[in-house]
Structures are given as C-alpha cells and as structure tokens.
Amino acid sequence: MIKKLLFILFLLPAVVGKAQNISVKSPDGSISLTFKLKNNQAFYNVSRNGTQVLEDSRLGVIEKEANLSDALSLISAEKQTIVKDNYSLYTGKKKNYSYLANKRTVHLKNPTGKKLDIIFQVSNDGIAFRYFFPGQGVVNIWSESSSFKFDTDTKAWLQPIAEAKTGWEHTNPSYEEYYLKDVPVGVDCPTKAGWVYPALFHSKDTWMIVSETWMDGNYCATRLSPEAKNGEYHVTFPGDKEIFTDGNAKPQVKGSFYSPWRIIALGSLKTVTESTLGTDLAKPAEKINTAFVKPGIASWSWVLLKDDFTVYNTQKQFIDYAAEMKWQYCLIDADWDRKIGYEKIKELADYAKTKNVGLILWYNSAGKWNTVPYTPKNKLISAESRAAEFSKLKSIGIKGIKADFFGGDGQSMIKYYIDLFRDAAKYGLMVNCHGTTLPRGWQRTFPNVVTMESIKGMEFITFEQQNADEEPAHATTIPFTRNVFDPMDFTPMALYKIPNIQRRTTAAFELATPVIFTSGVQHMAETPEGMSHVPGYVKALLRELPVSWDETRFIDGYPGKLVVMARRSGNKWFVCGINGENQEKALMLDLSFLKNEAKLISDGQEKNSFTEQQVKPSAKTSVTLKPYGGFVLVADN
Template sequence: MKRLFLIAAALTAATTTSAREYTVTSPDGKIEVKVSTQPELRWSLSRAGERLLEPSRIGLTLAGEAPLGVAPAVRSVRTEAIDTRSTAEVPTKFRELHDRCNELLIAFRGDWAVRLRVYDNGAAYRFETARRGETVVEDETAEFNFASDNDTYWTRERNPDFISHCEAFFERKRLSELERSVYAYLPVYFATPGGTRMVVTETDLEDYPCMFLFGGEGRRLRAEFPPVVLESRLKEGSDRNEEFLRKADYIAVTEGTRTYPWRVVTVDEDDRALLENYLPYQLASKAVEGDASWVRPGKISWDWWNGLNVYGVDFEAGVNTATYKYFIDFAARYGLEYILLDEGWSVSTLNIREPRKEVDLKEIVRYGNEKGVGVILWTLWNPMKKDLTGILDTYRDWGVKGIKIDFMQRSDQEMVNFYEQIARAAYDRGLLVDFHGSFKPAGLQRKYPNVLSFEGVYGMENDKCSKDITPAHDCVLPFTRMVAGPMDYTPGATVNATAADFSVSWSHPMSQGTRAHQAALYVIYESPLQMLCDSPSHYLRTPEFTGFIAAVPTVWDQTAALHASAGEYAAVARRNGDRWYIGAITDWTGRDMEIDLSFLGEGRYRMQYFADGVNADSYAQDFRTGEREVTREDKLNVRLASGGGWAAILTPVK
C-alpha cells in the first residue's frame, strides 16, 4: 500500500473524456486488456487472439458513497511504458528482475482511479482512492468471467468464517463442475482449451483482507472477502482455535488515501513458461530501507516430522538438550545453517518465553554458535500477539536467529496486519520469519527480506496422517501454490514407498514416491528457508542422499524451466553463482525425459547426478549416483521411475 496518492498528477492534468472503452497491450503485443466504463467498470483479457476473460465487473464500495465502478465519470486517462530493472534481496527465481510493461491509469470523478499493468506474461489491476482520514470499505467487486469452460485446480474450502490453514488438496475440475457450497483460496490455476495457462492471485496485500474465489455459476467466478472481526476468543480447551463472537458488515477500515492490492492474472503459453513467471513478486512493494545483509537463507534440520526419533546414541531421545545438540552436530557436519525447535520446547504453548526444564536453551544456542548453526523457535501466534515486542526482544537476547510462527488460520484485515507487524518487529531485531498455518505469500516477502517462507500448502507433514501427498500432488504445486511465492513444503524423507507399500504412521512417517523424487524437490520447490524433515540418524546412514540435498542452495540467480505438465511432471534448471542445478519429478507414471543442457555457459561442467535405481519402480528407496563431464551441447536421456525423480549438480571445470 502506498500512502502517497499516485493519481494526483493525472488529476491535476485532468480532462473530461467521453470515451467508454480503453485498450492497453503487453510490450510484445500478444496480451490485450480492454476496460469499459459504462454502464459499469469492467475489464476483459485476451492473448494472441484467444479470448481469456469476457468483460468482468470490478469495483469498490466505500461507506457513505455510491459504489465506485457503477456509471463512473472519467476525468483523465494516462498511459505509460515502464521498463526498469532491480535486484531481488532474496531471489527465489531470478536475482536480476526486469519490470517491463505498459500501464493504463484511469482517474475518475470523486478522487479515485484504477491502474492496470499488462506484461508479456500477465496483467494486473488495482484501485486507488484519495479520502481524508479513515474510510470504511464495505465490499469489493472482482469477477472473472472466463471465456471458456477451463480446467482448474480448485481447493474445497467450506468454513463460513474463512478460517483455514490453506492446506487443502487441489482437485482438477472444469469451471462448470464447481459447486456454490465450496470456495478456493488463492492462487487458482486455469488451463484453456487453446493451451493458455493462467493463475489468479493477489499481491501487495496490506491493511486489507485476503481474496477468495467462489464458483458454481458456470464460467463465472466471483470474489469474497472475510469481514472485519470485532470480537473473538479461543475455543474452550484450545490453545489455538478461535471462534468469532462478533463480525462487522464491512471488510476493512483503512486509510482513505491509499493503493489497494493488485489483482493478478498470470498468462503463459504453457505450463513450462508458468514455472518462470514471477509477476506477483514484481508487483509487490520493494524492500523497506535498511541493511538486509544479515538475512541468511539456508536449510534447517527439523524435529517435528520425525518426532525427535534419533537412535544409536547414548542418551534418551526427546525434547531435551542432548537431542538438540545431536541435531546441531548433524547440521554442522553437513553445513546446514539452522535447527528448528518446534512445538514442545516451552513450558506451554501459551508461555513461549520460558523453556521447559529439560531444554537448556541458552546452552543450545551457545553450542549452535560454536558449531556455526543457528537456532529457530516455533511459536503460536496468539501469545505473540499479546506481547510481540517483549517476546521478540527476549528471543533476540537469547541469540535465537528467527521464529516459525504458527496457526494463524485467518485471512481478515486484522490478521493481514498482524503478519506485517511480525515481519517489521522481527526485521528490526535481526530475526527471520517462517509463517505456518498461514495464507499464501502476497508480497510481504519482498517488502521484508527476513520473511523467508510461508506454509499455506498441503505439504509433506501430512504424510503423518494422510495418503493425499502423492507424486501427482507434488507435480501440481509448482503450478498452483508456488506461483504466489516461497513454499515451505518440508521435503527430505528417507523412508520412501510405492503406492502399494505406503502406510500412514505418525511416529515413523514415510513419503510416497522415490528417494530421487525427494532429492529433486530441493531444486524444484522454492523456499529460501528449506527443511530437512527426517531424523538425523536416518540421514547419517544415507550419506550420498544427505550430502546431495545439503549441497543444493535455497536461493537462485536464474531459472530455466525445461519440461512441464501440471499434475504430471516438471523439470527445472536453476543457477546459483556459476553452478547449475537440475530437478525433475513425475507422477505415478514412469517416463523418459530429455534434458537439453543448452542453458549452460561455455566450457565443460562436472555433473553429479542422483537418479532412480533400476528397481525404484518396486522399491522406492532404490537410487543410484554418478558423475560425468558435460557441455551445453549435450542432451541427456533420463529415466524417471513411477513416482520418480532425477537431480543433478553441475560445476564448471576450471
């Protein structure tokens, strides 16, 4: 949200116009957006002659005013070609960013405007208003009237209060098959009959609720927003689940002079191009002023998924100092930057300033510092809300490096604001943030570089209680949830199973798909704070696997998508410094894949690869490793087993 009113210049040079339709195209001329103002404000979208969105209503309803967008009177119109470059503080796709688009700004009588930007890979619009003092936003109108009965990946949410971890299963549906009784959180993916791929999401979300989409009306989707929560409390007997006692009949109380969130539609010619799309990050506010050089992305040895089940040791494993020192020793051995003390380290989940007596936190932090391993602490959001600065001051004084804050489960204005309060307060104290039980990224990670990851995904932690986290599901996520931003999926399982062999186990969890599938996820899934979910004892017994995933970075200078089909397979190459990394995964269908190495620079590279073993189709833990020299002229023929994967690290030969 920008508090300097951005349409002032347009208004001072305003001239009344009688035109009712305006057009803006992408720099390459392929994507076209049309905006009509009568009788209502609507926009439409097409690409290369394929109609994508039919005229769709957009508008804003402020208390005490006629709805903005109904018979609006245009005061001025301005177009601008934008072509700027910047550098990502914490790059997840590209370090160097090229912001190239054409912009249309339409200012209306009544001191408000709509700003549209059209890129070669998508389009976005946002509202801007100029009002003195605060204003009450009663509602926002956002329709998506698709021109075709597209396929979509849709999440089935039902809670009437929009309470959600945003950890639902993506179901492939036609628009015409959607039910009125369920809704989807963002982002939402669409595939047209003509081959175009779209994702609807939002970014630059500040002081405003999240947007959700409802279907059940043919090809038309409409947005709804959580209302302001006036009074809430924890449910009886719960430390984290709330009930709402009073809700307002409006969605936000906010500054009257501001910009509103961008409504984003990415547009790509195929799934492969979608994997390189970073439009939500481009449109987000740039980083706050200050030195962010202290922000250290990296990998974490995590305790919760494996239940602290370590073995072959001379101490009793559990939530205690000795076990966490063991985690630190493991992390130090493999160059991992952090360990995470998840739920259980404190005397209670509501008292997160006092470690339990078995956990000598100061000694754990001291020992970690000695070994070059930082400590991150899990916290509930509710006690943090009550004493944010006091708790974070305590953590900073303890020498903790960051927090994993959990179970927010809400998407209303108050909660969106709380995310920013956490990000700002942590940034000021040199602390990293990982949001769990959260909604998707919506630009906060660009504004505050210490915000390294978000959950908001049906990730691998659910293998402990569900059979849903299949290789096919893994092949959906890069085209859906990950389009919004970093995704804390928590890969790294060492116990791997075929569909026939998989079983749910809370205390001894396993993953579906092969070991090489797990290795490849470290390249494909974007998260500057990336977990190693399994027991250090398991990792120590499979050094080829552990050494490989420990060598994969968590930030990327360049991304080159190689092959992609949502729900079926994905192959991506990424560069960090002068090294390239490749990851490829498939669903339960085994397949052969050609990896064209033309993205490499000149000269020879030493390639270390991690591949499915000969028997991986029947024994998912079977893998093989090897090395060879390659150049950019080479094309590799790679075999992926059922539920399989392939990964490689390519280092220039000096």
C-alpha cells in the same frame, strides 16, 4: 422540428450505453488489455496474440458510503506510460529481478461525485490492476465487483479454503487443502468460503495464474468466489470470524490508499511457471537492517519424531546433525519453553554457535482465534510482549522464529502479520509462519520473512496414509500453483522411512523436492537416523545444496503429472525432475545450456535406493523416471 427532436431522443440511450474502450498493450505487443464502460459498469478483457483469453470481466467496489460499481462515468484516462523496476531478493527463483510494463490509469466517478481510479499495468508475462481511493474521509469497503471471466471450456487447478474456526483446535483457515486438478471452470467448491490464490487456468494454448500482491495492511486478503457461473470468478472477502482479537475483517481506511494488485500471469506454461509478477508488483522493501537475513537449510526433529522429542538431548543431536550436513539452522518446535526452558535454550544456542549453526524457535500466534494448547503462547500478540520476548531472544542469540496458527485473512489479521514482521526485524529475527495465509509478495516488502507454510506439506503425510498416497500428484501440482510466486515451507525430503506410513514416492523423488520447492529456509524432514542409510554421494550433494538461486528455468512438465526444473547458483546447475504418476516415463530433455559433464543421481532398484552416473548433457538428454520417481542432475558451467 418535433420529428428531429424525437429522433435525437430515440438515439440518446444507445449513445449513453455505448462502450468506451481504452487499451493497454504489453511492451512486446503480445498481450492487450481493454477497459470499457458498458451500461455505466466497468469491464476489462484480455487478449494474447490476438485471441481473447479473458472475457469481459467486472471492475469496481461497493463501499458502505457509496456504490462504485454501477452508474459509473469516465472522468479521464491518462496516456500510456512505461514502468520499470529492478530489485533483488534473498529467496525465490533468482536473485536479481527486472520488471517492464506499460501503465494506464482511468479516473471514474459515480453520480454523487465519489471518485475511483483503476490502474492497469501490462507486462510481457501478464496483466495487473488495482484501485486507488482518493482521500475522501473514512472508507468502509463491503465488497468488490472484480472478476475473472474465462471461456467455459477452460480447465482449472483450484484449492478450496476451509471454513474459519473449523478443524483441529479451531485453526482453519490455513491454506492447507489439496488442489482440484484439471477440472472445468465452475466446478462445485467443496467449501462455502471459496478458492484461494494462486489459481491456475488453461484455455487453448494459454495458461493463466491468478493471484494478488501488495499487502500493506490497508486491505484484507481476498479469494475467489466458490461459484463461477458461466466461468466467472469474483473476488470475495474473508468471513467475519477471520479477525485479530476484536478487529475488523473488511477494509476500513481513513484517507487515500491503494488496494492490492490483482495479477494474472499468462502465456505458455513455461512463461507462467517462470513468472515473477507476484514480487514484481509487491510493495518494495521497507528500510530495515537486513544484514541478519541469511537463507539456509535447517534440521528439524518434530516432523518425523513429534512432540516427545522436543527435549534437550534430542535437539543437541539435531544441532550436531545440522553441523555434520553443513546446514545453517536447527528448528526447535512447540513446547520448548516447558520441556527445555529458556536457560537450557541459551545453552543450546551457545553450543550451536560453536558448530556454526543458528537456532529457530517455535511460537503460538495465540489470541482467541484458536484453542491450541502448545506454548510459548501469548508472547506475540501485543507490541509490548513482542518487544520483551524478541529482546530476550536477541540476547540468547536466536536467529529466527516460527509463528504458527494464524486466524485468517481479515484486515486486522493482515495488520497483525505486518506488525509482527516489523518488530521481528528490529531485533534481527527472521520469520517463518505456519498455519498461515499466502505470503502475497511479503518476502520482498519484509526481507526477514524467509518462508511461510500455506500448503498441505510433509507433516500431513506423516499423519495419514491418504496424504502419502496423494503426495506424488500434489508435489507435481504446487510448483505450478502455490510456489510460483512465493516461498513455501513444505518441509520436504523424507529419504528413508516415515513412521507408520508407507511412502509412495521414491528416494530420488524426495531428494529432488528441496530444489524444486523454493523456500528461504528449507526445513528438512529427514532425521540423523534416516540420513545414515543413504549413500555418501547423496550426503555430499545435500552438503553442497545451495541456499539461494541466481536463475530458474522450467524444462518440462504438466501440473499433477510431471515437473522438471533447472536452478542455478553461481556456476553450478541443479536439474531436478519428479514423476507424479504411477507409470515409468522416458524423457528427452533439452539441456544444451549445460556445457560440461554432469552427475546424475536417480532411483536404484529399491524404493529407498539410489544410482549415480556421469552424463553428457545435450539438446536430447535421455532420462528415465520410475513410477513416482525422480532425479537430480548436477553440472558446473
């Protein structure tokens, strides 16, 4: 009897430590996520077509009040259910979206009885998980154990985030660094703050892009750890300085709430590039009047002409320019309140209205998180000041605002964004944020959020030659990373000259970027002077350029080297390509979905010149890209 008891006791640790596996598969069966408890810690892994693409990765959180990362036990696991969703967006890869996934929830507890739910959803293009915290008083979350563990042979495209309160006038972080391209996982991060989303990975024949979505103010925005021992990146929180006034950085919530979704789109490069998981899992649109939300193209003087030209006469010229190009908006940038004034802005708004052009005005996000001197300042930081300012803008007839220089990713700063979006919607104002965090699906939750910068864009090219030198590789990386899920205000297209800078890209490369980059309002860098040097057929193309898309297809490319994308608006297709390398490329493209003859605009003999020809698209359409060159093909279907 004693021997039998000892034998049972000997076996007991093995039974307790044994992994408890719970699986969720995609509707088509190609992707499988497995959850397990191993030594009382929660893990998950992911397989595609039977091959593991994400190794055992951690789950769980550490609260001030409780450890929900270790010593966990399984209460129960719900049966797999189907999730379906259909929605529309004003801006993005297409107009109408459908989402289909299988869902499963596991209910866990720690030794004190504190509970945590983990919700998994697996679609045909990726996986997602998030935490649910049942209402158990005030919750203070200190950290997450969540991680993404890749095979050590995996390659990565990663953008570091700058340390808070560094840089010009203490304006960092603002998601304005270059991606490290095709580097091994675990490569040293240039900063201590970590890597931003989206982060792209390539392992064998599978591409994976990691991000997050569903930012409702109950959580901070997160990022990936700067170190990745054995290929494992952990979800980390923003620094203590990344706050709104005296608010909190880490999540602090009373009652029940959800964390953001952690998402991984995975599959072929085409599948990942076309994925819409970032909005599929975003919080649905709030009930606000959206009749005023109208995507468009804007003229903009500041990016090439800078501060001295934010004056009445120049802005009137740019209103005329927008009208001539049949663009919908004109953006008037920093210091307009001092250099033009509200009364004269009203005159410009009235004049613009006669030209069917709407005005967008710049604002400093203000607060004590930056020391930027530009104005208007201190107009947005309280509900009362926003109401007063937005009411004034509505009476003037302003269509939107550009708010600049935000202070990071802490929970209080995320709440500030949301308050700003909601208040702007009340007064019929669209919002564009610069010096900002990643949108993370906000364009679905708040349809008046038409674009956000969150990128090292055209303005940096105008500052330093090294940024112009980097543009070809940078511009062919971000369609696979930053711009996959969210609108991006790169402010593209300098067709002629950039003052004091030698542009590396060709004119046709620049012409392709407003189609390849998606943004609810596309702010064009080119000036009236520069536009006067381009041929009439290029101007005609830019006058008919769509402001929203019905469909998007990835045609060809590789991050940092080449991008060919096709976008459809109505029955008109725009197929655009850009070459990120300093070598000519002869492409053979499958354009058999185009039924009619097409117009092809590509590079001429000189860097700033174009050629135009008619082509008959087929399954083997030949297009030659010059070094750092591009093309735009337009066809009716």
